[in-house]
Amino acid sequence: xxxxxxxxxxxxxxxxxxxxxxxxxxxxxxxxxxxxxxxxxxxxxxxxxxxxxxxxxxxxxxxxxxxxxxxxxxxxxxxxxxxxxxxxxxxxxxxxxxxxxxxxxxxxxxxxxxxxxxxxxxxxxxxxxxxxxxxxxxxxxxxxxxxxxxxxxxxxxxxxxxxxxxxxxxxxxxxxxxxxxxxxxxxxxxxxxxxxxxxxxxxxxxxxxxxxxxxxxxxxxxxxxxxxxxxxxxxxxxxxxxxxxxxx
Numbered sequence: 711x712x713x714x715x716x717x718x719x720x721x722x723x724x725x726x727x728x729x730x731x732x733x734x735x736x737x738x739x740x741x742x743x744x745x746x747x748x749x750x751x752x753x754x755x756x757x758x759x760x761x762x763x764x765x766x767x768x769x770x771x772x773x774x775x776x777x778x779x780x781x782x783x784x785x786x787x788x789x790x791x792x793x794x795x796x797x798x799x800x801x802x803x804x805x806x807x808x809x810x811x812x813x814x815x816x817x818x819x820x821x822x823x824x825x826x827x828x829x830x831x832x833x834x835x836x837x838x839x840x841x842x843x844x845x846x847x848x849x850x851x852x853x854x855x856x857x858x859x860x861x862x863x864x865x866x867x868x869x870x871x872x873x874x875x876x877x878x879x880x881x882x883x884x885x886x887x888x889x890x891x892x893x894x895x896x897x898x899x900x901x902x903x904x905x906x907x908x909x910x911x912x913x914x915x916x917x918x919x920x921x922x923x924x925x926x927x928x929x930x931x932x933x934x935x936x937x938x939x940x941x942x943x944x945x946x947x948x949x950x951x952x953x954x955x956x957x958x
Contacts, residue, residue, distance in 0.1 A: 716866065718870075753769050830843075840862060862884065
């Protein structure tokens, strides 16, 4: 039985800034280009959840973010703090977190600076995976002072969708028997992020979701959606770090 985990750090860049600068805690924070009082160029790299309440989010033009922050301030909200990214620091913190992932899984794949896939199939059942991932969340919080959201599922696609289901600081389990109900629930949710995560992964219709939900656990292992596909962890020359890599 395949048990796959997707770990996604919550608002990673902004959370790291808050971790290393306690004065930022409790304030709306946007990391990205200099807004230059509404005349800047560039985009928001990430925003913490307080800033997201104002509509500020990743990839938003920085001028638009500034206007939203100013509108919120004029309504009596706390002023948003705009910060230039400190990528060397983020990479340093990410490297330590990846070491934690490596020690908590049979194998893992670093998907980006703030997310990874873990194979914990050797645990044998999903209940054990939930217990281990709860411990993983606690370890990251204790060692790095950061939160993360986790999805546990039979394959990478469902695990990735699940990790975003209860953000921030969520842990969502989707067993093979729960896949159909879970995907239908995602498509019905009012927030666009869940539907976007699912649709951009290549599944456009609910009927196709259901077709996959009737498959056996073995079939889920080979579920292919766009670039998301399994490659055997026993492939010759496969490093542990990339053993869950996307198919070429």
